[in-house]
Structures are given as structure tokens and as C-alpha cells.
Amino acid sequence: MNLSRLWNFRAGLTRLLANPWMRQWFRLGHGAKGFLYGLVGLFILKNLRFEDQQVGGTDLVISTLDNRLFGNIILIFLALGLLGYSLWRLIQAGLDPAHSGDKNLRHVAQRIGYGISCLTYLGVAYSATRLGIGLAVDFDDSVEDLASFFFEYTFGPWLLLAVSAGVFLVGCLYIYGAIPKVLSATFNLSLMTQLRRELSSLAR
Numbered sequence: 723m724n725l726s727r728l729w730n731f732r733a734g735l736t737r738l739l740a741n742p743w744m745r746q747w748f749r750l751g752h753g754a755k756g757f758l759y760g761l762v763g764l765f766i767l768k769n770l771r772f773e774d775q776q777v778g779g780t781d782l783v784i785s786t787l788d789n790r791l792f793g794n795i796i797l798i799f800l801a802l803g804l805l806g807y808s809l810w811r812l813i814q815a816g817l818d819p820a821h822s823g824d825k826n827l828r829h830v831a832q833r834i835g836y837g838i839s840c841l842t843y844l845g846v847a848y849s850a851t852r853l854g855i856g857l858a859v860d861f862d863d864s865v866e867d868l869a870s871f872f873f874e875y876t877f878g879p880w881l882l883l884a885v886s887a888g889v890f891l892v893g894c895l896y897i898y899g900a901i902p903k904v905l906s907a908t909f910n911l912s913l914m915t916q917l918r919r920e921l922s923s924l925a926r
Contacts, residue, residue: 739813747806754803755843756896758783763890766882780846788853797854804847811840 738744761783784800787793815836849859 736817738809739817744806744809748810750803751805751807751810752899753897754800755807756893756899758800758804758846759889759893759896761787761893763886763888763893766886767890781849784846784850784853785859794854794856797850801847801850801854804843804850808840808843808847811836811843815840 758780762779765783765786784797787796787800790796815833852859
């Protein structure tokens, strides 16, 4: 019974991967993650410029957006995008579409990482959705606590400056990667690899 449920779960993920609309949603998710990373980097840079020690991560970004004009709309779109990204990570964790099903330790650890990433961004999407529809969210931004620790040292602001620039660059790369022509090759390869694997399983 458990094997049957697992097979149905994997078959459902395979159908999602084959759906062109879902794959567009996954691309939107990559762009949403890039947008979020970019804002995190920009917010840290802005706060460092004005010698503000309130440096935070995604929690600070979405709480700040909630207080901006059209912030609720941005939060809802961000949540939808991150939900798509979480679903893509779930597919990567459940199907391992980019590989040939190897069971070595590195690939197992990578798939576990995909699962953790899925849960992490589901949490961010959930918080963004609650703020977007006007509900309260209890934040516990560990990034802010870590930044406060670094501010106790003279090199702290410079280290945070380098980190924020790196985060912003990563965000730009994710946005660039969301462009269909750039990301389509990865999705097509993942799709064909997984479909071929499922057909081989059926043949056996």
C-alpha cells in the first residue's frame, strides 16, 4: 500500500513536470526568488549606507513591503511565485529529474537539500500571503540576530557589505535564469530524463 502511494505521488509529480503551464510557474518561481534575494541585498546595502544596524533577511523584506504602496499586491505575487519555486524543489527532491537516479551519498544529500529548500520557501510564501491579505505574522529573523553580532566588531559592516553585494548578485542571476530561453534547456532536459525513466520502469 505504501509503495502504491509512493508510486502515485511520483506519477503526479511527473505529470506536473510535463505540464507547460506548470513549467512557466516554475520559471516565475525562480524570478520571485531572485526578486526576493535582490531586495534582501538592497535593503542591507541601504541600511549600511545610513549606518542603520537593523539588518535582516527575508522576514524584514516582506514586513517592509507590507508598509509600502501596493505592497499587498507585491506580496501576493511574490507568494505565488515562491509557491511555484517550492513545488519545483519538491519535484527535484521527489524525482531527481536532473540525474539518472544515482543513490550515492552526494545525490541523496542534494535531494534532502531540495526538500529543505521546498519547506523553507513554503514558509516564506505563507508569511507573505498572510501579510498580503492583512493578517499578522510573528517574525523571528535570525539574520537580524547574526548581523547584530557582526556589528560588535570593526570588520562587521564590511563583511555585511560584501555579503549583501553577493546576495544581490545571486538575485540578479536567478532573475536572469528565469528568462524562458535560459531556463528552458534545464527544464526540457529534466522533463525528458524523468519521462524516459518512468517509461523504463513501466517496461520492467
